[in-house]
Amino acid sequence: MTRKLRVGVNLLWLVPGVVGGTERYAVELLSELVKRDDIEISAYALPSFALAYPELAAAAHTVVAPLPGGRHVVRRVAVENVWLPRQFQEQRVDVAHHLGGLLPRCPAPAVVTLHDLQYLAYPEYFSAPKRRYLQAAQGRSLHRAKYVVAISEFTRTDAIRAFRLDPAKVAVVSPVVRAMQIPDDAARVRAELGLTSDFVLYPAAAYPHKNHEVLIRAFAKLVGGGHDVDLVLTGAAGAGAWGSAHTTAPRIAELSRELGIAERVRTLGYVSTPQLASLYSEAVALAFPSRFEGFGLPVAEAMSVGCPVIAANATALSALVGDGGVLVDPDDVDGWAREMARVIDDRVVREKLATAGRARFAELASADTVDRLVDVYRKAVA
Secondary structure, three states: OOOOEEEEEEOOOOOOOOOOHHHHHHHHHHHHHOOOOOEEEEEEEOHHHHHHOHHHHHHOOOEEOOOOOOOOHHHHHHHHHHHHHHHHHHOOOOEEEEOOOOOOOOOOOEEEEEOOOHHHHOHHHOOHHHHHHHHHHHHHHHHHOOEEEEOOHHHHHHHHHHHOOOHHHEEEOOOOOOOOOOOOOHHHHHHHOOOOOOEEEEEOOOOHHHOHHHHHHHHHHHHHOOOOOEEEEEOOOOOOHHHOOOOOHHHHHHHHHHOOOHHHEEEEEOOOHHHHHHHHHHOOEEEEOOOOOOOOHHHHHHHHOOOOEEEEOOOOHHHHHOOOOEEEOOOOHHHHHHHHHHHHHOHHHHHHHHHHHHHHHHHHHOOOHHHHHHHHHHHHHO
């Protein structure tokens, strides 16, 4: 029988409720890895991770790092390069998986997950110090890793081109996609959130690349055309931490007031997974105008429950949506207004999109994500 691999998973970058979609990626993946009987997982995480996910932390044999909660980036980098390598050696880790895109000093064969290279496409969204740091660290990390795990073919192609990587060492392993479990009391959850009208949903942190402004302008045209509908925004306010783009939340509120639709734009902030599932099931449509996505997990989640999807025809979203939704140029304000109106006005269109979305999700869910990843682990050790 093949010996179990000891896999060390670096989660020190994961600040619950702050890092956005990468948190869901890590949690869903780890939840599947701990079920395997051919590997032994040890996770290295912040105290806040263990508090947010106690059962998962226990199942993953989590070792809590000597760090406080929050994004203490300089201290975290120091811990990754001093404390973490010692942990890997003491635990006799066979392979280390760094899920945050960068590779610190590591005594074990390393696998790095790369979500996207947004800082190359939109450098203006990052401060000069962070751009310099990423330019210095990203390529070096990817070249030092035994294998790079790209979450989409879009990200894989981007990485190979940007850093002249050997294509043989860059594997596409898509995120674990799981059908959202709609609570039995979804309608009650909706009422508790104060949503009494039909609504379009956009779950995304308030960062510039998420393109809220185009959606707000399109929504104003929709309301101006006589549609009795709300726009519901969920997600973190945008941390602006460590040189990332500052939050666009104030601009979203300001523009909504300028266009006279402030009462129609409902900003709920970060919501729980059951609440989000309820919103997907109750929404008349998902509008996802993001200019840059390495994958686009909320789109897959919406399709899983039959929420009609209107998404940006950009980056990884085009391939993700496929025939499961409607694609619109991310900056076409009139196009977004037109497609939202079409979905809202026509029940037949909604039903067709719901059916197409469920079919596309079934294709995504059938991917052998964890098997592919464990195969990458074994190749890295070999």
